[in-house]
Amino acid sequence: MGNLLEIFAERMNFEYELVRPLDSLWGIKLENGSWNGMMGQVYRNEVEFALGPFAVTPQRANAIDFSVAVHSDNQAIIMTRPTLQNDIAGFLKPFSKEVWILIIMSLLSVSLAMVLLEALEGWIFSITTRKAVPKILMWMLQTLTQENPRWLPKWDGSRLIVITWLLASFVFTSSYSGILTAMLTVPRVTIPIDSLADLVAQSHLPWRLESGAMMLTYLQESEDEVRRKAFTGMSATIPDCWSARQGIASGKFAAICDETTMRKSISWDFSTSGQCHLYIARERVYSNLMMCLAFKINSTYLEKANSIIEMLRDTGVLSKWLENEITNTSQCLRPPAYDRGHGIQPLGLDLILGPLLIVLAGLSLALHVFAGEHLIHLLLPEKPSS
Structure with missing residues (x-):
């Protein structure tokens, strides 16, 4: 925005003074009808225009005049980057909870069926199997763990159940060993928060919104339950996402920010640390926001500013300026699974x-x-x- 201001001053022949709002906010409409932040400065005619750029909303458009769009932007969740976590219960992950419950239920139900059938066959043929229940339970566990059981039932009815259980246990154990081998060979990085619904459904990572930004009002006034909860459940507000980048990178909280600031924060993080500590959730909370400059009503500079912005935008100058500000982001914009590196790695004791x-x-x-x-x-x- 600094380069754009310099061109404005040169082409429109004026001198300028930068005035920062006392509250350091973008600006939202208050309950008494006034505006705070930079929007308030423009609304009260304290300044000729504000660079921002600002997301255009109907409420803002009724208060001031906006220039043509400088660029379009998205709002998304930014947080500390998920990493590969060693899970002490990882050996249970090849199957879901429902599958494990069904395996246990099938083990108990087949055991009960064999006990009843063994007792019925013993009554019919007048032959009683000593300690039938312990033998059957031990046999079931041995076959499920691929051991070689020594005991087998004597009659065909029970042996038919044995054959069925052997086939089922073979499927269980083969599937389990294959999935576990794949998980240990190529472990996956679990991304706990990748959407607004994920954010509001969890409690271990607090989140914050920009104070005085349009997203604060948008979520507050939304009729959608998830978006409303994103507003009511926030832990605090931040002046802006750029100033909160260190807290986000250290994992203290997540934030909902514009994508340009997020990419600039990622660029800063990688340039200063050489590592990727930030992650942008895949779901966009709000897409294709028109980002414009804010002018006071009937400003004499608006028409000329629009022509300059259109010229710079159409020739690609604005995009080039933005690219120069955001570098070293390609590595950190890749999925977290790529952070693991390449080559075969030995399994550690924690696995x-x-x-x-x-x-x-x-x-x-x-x-x-x-x-x-x-x-x-x-x-x-x-x-x-x-």
Whole structure:
């Protein structure tokens, strides 16, 4: 905007003085009908025009005059960049909760069916299987974990259930091992917030809106429940997204900002740190906003300013100025999954910590059972046979 102001001053032959609003805001209409921020300065004729650029809304257009569009912009969520997180329960992720519940239910239901059928066949053929329930449960678990069970039912009815369960357990274990191998080979970066609905549905990351910006009024007056919740659920306001870039990059909060400022913040972040700490959500909260300069009503400079803006826009000068301000963003605009790098990487202990904890828990349980059995044997010695 500084370059554009210089051309205005040269072509329209005027000198200028930059006046910053006391509240450092863009400007929204207050309940008493007045305006704050830069919009208020223009509305009260304290300045000839404000560079902004400002998003044009019907409410603003009724208060002041706007120039032709300098460029179009979008509003989206900007937050700290998601990274690859090691999950202690990652070995459970190949299947969803519903699938795990169905596997457990099928295990119990097939076990119950075998117990009942084994008892019925024993009654029919007058042959009773000793400790049938423990044997059946152990057999079910052994087949599900691909062990070689030693016990098999004696009659065809139970063996038909055995064949069915063997086929089902083969599908379970083969699918699980294949999906888990793929997940360990190419781990995915989980993006918890990629839309406005995701933002308002979570509670671990607070969000803020620009004070005095059009998005504040837009979300407040929206009849959509999600957008209304984005306003009512915000933790605080920020003067502008550029000044809040460090807080966003450090993960203190997310913000809803214009895409130009977001890209400029990403450029600053990569240029100063050499890394990507910021992420722009894929869903746009508001698209194709016309960004214009704000002029007081009946300004004598508006018509000439429009012709200059159109000339610079049509010749690509405005786009070139914008590109010069926003550099080093291509790496950080890629999906977070690309941050992992290339080549084969060894698996760390944290990736198999969950299964190891299960093994340790099983060993601990077995040790306690062994100690209990030994204690019972000492306290209740077997009676000598007569």
